[in-house]
Amino acid sequence: MLRKALLTSVCAFALAGCGGGFSPGEDDLVVYSGREEELVGPLIERFEEETGIDVAVRYANSSELAATLAEEGGNSPADVFWAQDPGALGAVEAEGRFAELPQTVLDRVPERFRDPDGTWTGVSGRVRVIAYNTDDVAESEVPDRIDGVADERWRGKIGIAPPNASFQAFVSAMRLDRGDEATREWLDAVKANEPRFYENNIAILEALAEGEIEIGLVNHYYLALIKSEDPDAPVENHFLASGDDGALISVAGAGVIDGSDKQEQAERFVEFLLSETGQRFYAEETEEAEYPLVEGVEPRAGLPPLDSLEGPDVELDQLGEELETTLEMLAEAGYTT
């Protein structure tokens, strides 16, 4: 029995060793993607077709991939990191794990959507909006300014996702724009209005579709996802007034890993994401309808053009540094613990 058990273990190890066949080939470009396969998979296939470069993608949560890149030290198999938010990109930059991008690549994107040090660039944009249930609410009723959410009209009918990175980025932006005291007042006023808390944006959209709440603070592109699961879901987006703190525009972005032995292919990958093909993908194909960032590429029909939208006057790469204080404030105000 003991011998059998030992034998089994040895065989198991030998078999496990054979599993190396699943590893990417030597020539594959390795991309760590915090973006969902459903959304970006087809675009990556397009890149492979156009360039003949094979890509192996590791899909996982952005922040966990950022932690992985940090723990790998200098031995990462990754060549490109494509993340959901500037926070994860900033964390990798802070660990010194990004190489600098060529200026020609950076120049394709407006300055407000990329790292000032040139280590990463935004590739698609998302706008904070107020989504609402169209059965219970007329669009004219939905607030144009984020302060309107504190109105008595919405008591018990507001959906917020305090653990969501985009919500936290919005609060950070508000703090940078109007100061800590005013932000705390807003948080208190909204809290007094008995909002309902959810884990993420999707959960808010679902609750809206079910009529559990009437308005929700979310990113604009989740609407398309919900509509693809249920085309008749009674939910729509309302864009906030220009410059309002609630109208923060954030990005998903990418950078090339420092020390990658495929710098050139990796740069081509980022360049491709910012090419006409890569950018039109967001406008025309993917389910979630993010904003293309390169000028001259129109967004999805029905979306207001990006240059007509303006968030609060803050730098994206500042938001990461503010996060710790923001989280403390959210905990103090009773949004998280």
Next chain:
Amino acid sequence: MSRRGSRRPPLALATAGIAVAALLFLPLVYLVIRAGTGDAWDVVFRERTLDLIWNTAILVAGVVAATLLVAVPLAWLVVRTDLPGRRFWAVAGALPLVIPSYVGALCLLGALGPRGLLADALGRELPELRGYWGALLALTLSTYPYVFLLASAALRELDPALEEASRSLGRSRATTFRRVTLPTLRPSLAAGSLLVSLYVLSDFGVVSLMNYDALTRAIFLQYRSLFDRTPAAALALVLVALTMLLLLAESRLHRKGRLHRTSPGVSRALRPQPLGRWRVPALAFCGLTVGGFLFLPAFVLVYWLVRGIERGVDVPVSEAANSVLASGLAAGLAVGGAVPLALLAVRYRSRWRLLERAAFAANALPGIVIALALVFFAARYVPFVYQTLTLLVLAYVIRFLPQALAAIETALRRISPSVEEAARSLGRSETAVLARVTLPLARAGIGAGAALVFLSAMKELPATLLLRPIGFETLSTAIWRETSVAAYSQAAPAALLLILLSAPFLLLLWRRDRAPSASPD
């Protein structure tokens, strides 16, 4: 018993045990390296940490109590009474074990949430399910089968002579249950509760879906929002400390009740106790348990599937094959590693017991911590295994070996040392006795251990995402891929397939009941 502690284990056994324990310690070494730098401990010495510990403790206590309340009566009814349809209830009662807890929680919310299917059917809004009670319910769903399986195994192997002796001395049925049956069950219940507690401590999916602030959620917050691994490591060490307390408590329970069968071989079949007028309430209890914890989630999954079929769904075949491959390898290896540790702990000096206890210490760590620990060591020191199937299987072994250990130990503990003493007195060597007598008697427990690891590995997500070879899709990563974009109808086939593929392995868990006794059941 009397000989325990006076003998030295064979060298090979001791070496194997130490090697396995060293492997299981890797995550702890990583945490100490991480938390040793900077101002990690500021996060721990905050008032909020006390709240988190309190929240975690009451969740663990609540879930353990709930699982005992559900599982012990269910096991007793199924094993010891003339309940109609006992076999059906036995299988259906254990099946929720194969439902991943995040899927279970999603299904509970989908069915019982404020605007779930039930609310739709009733036409009115139901009270909020999220929070403590929602987390308690979902975690009870996923963990009560551990207690149920271990308790019914112990009940089945119970020597009827013990109870009969008690009855013949004039004790009532209730007193006999309390004074004789329950104490015999204690090691199994303690082992089951330990598995439940460790599960609750390490779970992230449920507390996150249910919005409940437990320690794991705080650890994830450190990784997810702050990108700071140092405080996360410190908080994880707090979790390890809590685990140590639990292990201490479980050891004490073990010391109190130690009952061996009088003979390892044949015992008479148990006579089922007539339920009489309690038959209907008993059936209602079983129906409620199985209905709530098995049929409800299954119904929601099928509902999603049907909704998805209208728009076309894929059957995730290669994902299923990958899941079975990785989990099967993990089960084999985990058992291979757990056997030496279990033998050392049960049959030799108490310092070996300490080694085995320590092997549990890392078990309450969330998968992400174990994953990052392996990323750290593998990428730096053994890059050729990094992101290969080998490393993924190793991660499963580290995460779930304690489950195999619990099952194998429980089996070993029921074998009377006098059987081994007899074999030794006949001139067999120490190793020969272990190989020819002890392990064959425990083979059912070994099978159960393998099955437990297999089932857990099938459901594992966080470590799978980071450590799998690129492109290696499993059923759980497929579920993650779809639910992260809210495509529940696309996630349903993978979830149902995961349940279907796992279910046959429950039979392995039942097999233990018939061995080593050769009852004519």
